[in-house]
Amino acid sequence: xxxxxxxxxxxxxxxxxxxxxxxxxxxxxxxxxxxxxxxxxxxxxxxxxxxxxxxxxxxxxxxxxxxxxxxxxxxxxxxxxxxxxxxxxxxxxxxxxxxxxxxxxxxxxxxxxxxxxxxxxxxxxxxxxxxxxxxxxxxxxxxxxxxxxxxxxxxxxxxxxxxxxx
Amino acid sequence: xxxxxxxxxxxxxxxxxxxxxxxxxxxxxxxxxxxxxxxxxxxxxxxxxxxxxxxxxxxxxxxxxxxxxxxxxxxxxxxxxxxxxxxxxxxxxxxxxxxxxxxxxxxxxxxxxxxxxxxxxxxxxxxxxx
Numbered sequence: 001x002x003x004x005x006x007x008x009x010x011x012x013x014x015x016x017x018x019x020x021x022x023x024x025x026x027x028x029x030x031x032x033x034x035x036x037x038x039x040x041x042x043x044x045x046x047x048x049x050x051x052x053x054x055x056x057x058x059x060x061x062x063x064x065x066x067x068x069x070x071x072x073x074x075x076x077x078x079x080x081x082x083x084x085x086x087x088x089x090x091x092x093x094x095x096x097x098x099x100x101x102x103x104x105x106x107x108x109x110x111x112x113x114x115x116x117x118x119x120x121x122x123x124x125x126x127x128x129x130x131x132x133x134x135x136x137x138x139x140x141x142x143x144x145x146x147x148x149x150x151x152x153x154x155x156x157x158x159x160x161x162x163x164x165x166x
Numbered sequence: 167x168x169x170x171x172x173x174x175x176x177x178x179x180x181x182x183x184x185x186x187x188x189x190x191x192x193x194x195x196x197x198x199x200x201x202x203x204x205x206x207x208x209x210x211x212x213x214x215x216x217x218x219x220x221x222x223x224x225x226x227x228x229x230x231x232x233x234x235x236x237x238x239x240x241x242x243x244x245x246x247x248x249x250x251x252x253x254x255x256x257x258x259x260x261x262x263x264x265x266x267x268x269x270x271x272x273x274x275x276x277x278x279x280x281x282x283x284x285x286x287x288x289x290x291x292x293x294x295x296x
Contacts, residue, residue, distance in 0.1 A: 021239065024235050024236060024238065024239050025236065025239065027234065027236065075213050075214060075217075076214060079187060079210055079213065079214040082206065082210055083187060083190040083210075086190055086193065086194040086197065086198070086206075086207060087190060087193065091197070091198060091199045091203075094203065096200070096202065096203055098266070098268045098269055100268075100269055100270075100271055100272055102272050102273055115249060115253070116245075116246070116249040119209060119248065119249035119252050119253070120209070120213055120245060120248065120249060122206065122209075122210040122213070122214075123206065125202070125205050125206060125209065125252055125256055126249065126252075126253060126256070127202070127253070127256035127257070127259075127260060127268070128253075128256065128257060128260060128268070128277045128278055128279045128280075129277070129278050130271040130273065130274035130275075130276070130277055130278060131274055131275055131276050131277070131278045131281045132273075132274045132275070133274075134271070134273040134274045135271040135272055135273055135274060137268050137271070137277055139202045139205070139206075139256065141203060141206040
């Protein structure tokens with residue numbers, strides 16, 4: 001039974017998201033959109049199941065919400081800070097640094113979200129990962145010290161992602 | 167002053183904020199000097215600039231017509247895809263070596279981009295292994 005369920009609906013949560021996305025795209029909830037969304041929601045996870053063999057683990061919705069709110073707040077605050085730096089600081093006064101962050105996270109999804117978060121928050125861009133996936137390379141636009149950026153990211157984002165995913 | 171006026175003011179403020187941050191992103195792209203620094207400007211304009219414009223669009227559609235939530239999808243797709251293109255540009259910038267070279271990783275051998283492989287890409291020199 002579980003095997004049949006697994007091959008028919010490899011990712012039930014993805015199916016639900018695809019139905020919601022299809023309804024949003026077609027701009028309304030009607031029987032037609034829900035049925036067509038369900039067809040897509042069943043076919044797409046089956047077609048892509050080979051690339052995504054493991055079922056995602058359940059994550060705490062409350063902690064995810066807190067994380068998203070923190071990231072959105074940081075994006076707004078850092079946008080203002082970076083806009084000020086871009087407009088007022090001369091190029092040679094900016095101290096751009098590379099920051100290498102040793103990772104404690106091991107889940108690929110968590111590392112991907114951490115890398116995305118770092119790029120979305122202004123002032124830092126994820127540039128690369130070490131060949132065996134234990135470090136992230138980050139470029140900071142204007143930072144006093146690489147250590148401060150590293151500790152900030154580790155305390156603010158990585159610790160929370162570790163609680164969510166691991 | 168009724169509710170419609172208030173909503174209109176909020177929409178106008180959101181539009182101005184969005185336009186302002188998109189402008190700052192463009193100014194940054196022109197003003198900053200190295201490839202890695204320039205990368206910071208447009209990825210920032212994409213977040214708050216476009217986000218604010220989309221909030222204005224959503225408010226307008228709910229206040230003055232049929233409500234639309236497509237903007238949420240635009241925001242989600244933008245937030246998911248923007249880091250990936252930024253990552254590609256950063257990798258090219260590292261390969262071309264115009265910026266200062268990145269430090270050694272504290273763990274592991276090398277950065278994935280700089281790992282020597284058997285393939286040689288025309289136009290890009292194989293990175294020197296230190």
